[in-house]
Amino acid sequence: MSKELSDVIGRVLPAPEHHLNAEKLEQARKARRSFMGKALAMGAGAAASAAAATRAVAAEGEDAILKLPAHTTGLGQGVTTDGYGKPSKWEANLQRRESPGLTRVQQASVSFTPLQGLFGIITPNGLHFERHHQGWWDIDPSKHRLMINGLVKRERVFTMDDLMRLPSVSRIHFIECGANSAPEWGNVALPAVQYTHGMLSCCEYTGVLLSTLLEMCGYDKKKGKHVLAEGADGSSMTRTIDIERAMDDCIVAWAMNGEMLRPENGYPLRLVVPGIQGVSWVKYLRRLEVGDMKWAAKDEAIHYIDHMPDGTHRQYTGIQECKSVITTPSGSQTLLDKGFYNVTGLAWSGRGSIKRVDVSTDGGRNWRTARLEGPVLPKALTRFNIDWVWDGKPAILQSRAIDSTGYVQPKINQLRAVRGTRSIYHQNAIQSWKVAENGEVSNVQVY
Ligand SMILES: Nc1nc2c(c(=O)[nH]1)N[C@H]1C(S)=C(S)[C@@H](COP(=O)(O)O)O[C@H]1N2
Ligand SMILES: [Mo]
Secondary structure, three states: OOHHHHHOEOOEEOOHHHHOOHHHHHHHHHHHHHHHHHHHHOOOOHHHHHHHHHHHHHHHHHHHHHOOOHHHHOOOOOOOOOOOOOOOHHHOOOOOEOOOOOOOOOOOOEEEOOHHHOOOOOOOHHHOOEEOOOOOOOOOOOOOEEEEEEOEOOOEEEEHHHHHOOOOEEEEEEEEOOOOOHHHHHOOOOOOHHHHHOOEEEEEEEEEEHHHHHHHOOEOOOOOOEEEEEEOOOOOOEEEEEHHHHHHOOEEEEEEOOEEOOHHHOOOOEEEOOOEOHHHOOOOEEEEEEEOOOOOOHHHHOOOOEEOOOOOEEOOOOEOOOEEEEEEOOOOOEEOOOEEEEEEEEEEOOOOOEEEEEEEOEOOOOOEEOEEOOOOOOOOOEEEEEEEEEOOOOEEEEEEEEEOOOOEOOOHHHHHHHHOOOOOOOOOOOOEEEEOOOOEEEEEOOO
């Protein structure tokens, strides 16, 4: 980083409900006001006053670097062998949360990933979003079975041990609930990216390719056109997958991010359907049936359909189209001073890999191309970063992703022109975050 850049670097105050209690938030705001006050009193120009504010922070910090706190002089704690390792206590507010925009019936059925607090592309297992149609279970793997039946030469029932002996693959893919960002259809401005986009996660999955299992069972290559996947929970979750997709990149997975699946995410077995909405990623997978027609199960005939402007319904619209969102700065965060910011976010496409991400800081009038951080993988989240110097004036931050098919992420009004406003699913429009003069970031729509 250049000297100039280090002089003007800004600070982001994380979203209050995620990291800080109200008292700390007020302290930080007061501190900000007093820095800005000092800087303005010096009568300096914008950059100079930001630099002065930054030096005020640095000067405060020097005291801390000169002191020797107990952790530099004492004996630290011994190794942690009592149970599963945990994050730092200072990170305790980074959690999955219930959305303020959803009413719960008996118990909450969705928890959202705190995208604003994550780095890179992998979602830690303890922060993976959850969506349960009928609650989750911790199923005994020694009793769990997977049956493959229908249009196959050899119907089979597998134990977990049988499955885990087979040739396995490990691949990184995103999972996004089809209803992610749904409130934006009706311009319900949820306050933070955790709630607007947090039904989205990305993990490395390990399991046996569905194609390996179908070949083993001798599926009917002439008549077998579809595969039905069924879960072992009370939701009767059944979903149809086309045979081409089933034979392409679907995984019958037992692990995520190097360890066995978490119970919330389908332990001990789930289907991974890369690029397709979360509902097809059947958890607690217990049966796969090869058939010659689509099943039109309840979760594909009544739910997970798109209401079109002409009154018709679209069915089997599983693909998650190209989409992106800026995760910092994002709604409910506060920019503490003018100056340099690393604007960062995520982009993904159910049809392939991300080719380019453009970022605008003026509501879509001007665009600059962001840096894509590697690895850029198909049907996986891609991290992007771009430099920005905030001049302290109101700004609107947006990102626009383009995938390997050339598809460009639409504006909300472009999407509404085709899809109307009564949909729930597949809302992939450009997200806008407004930065106010006082540094507060909020969710707005730009047409
Ligand atoms: N058996 C079963 N599979 C399921 C569900 C469920 O309720 N039961 N929910 C589906 C939905 S709608 C989504 S978005 C994803 C959520 O996966 P996650 O809870 O691991 O995030 O699982 C899908 N698979
Ligand atoms: Mo979902």
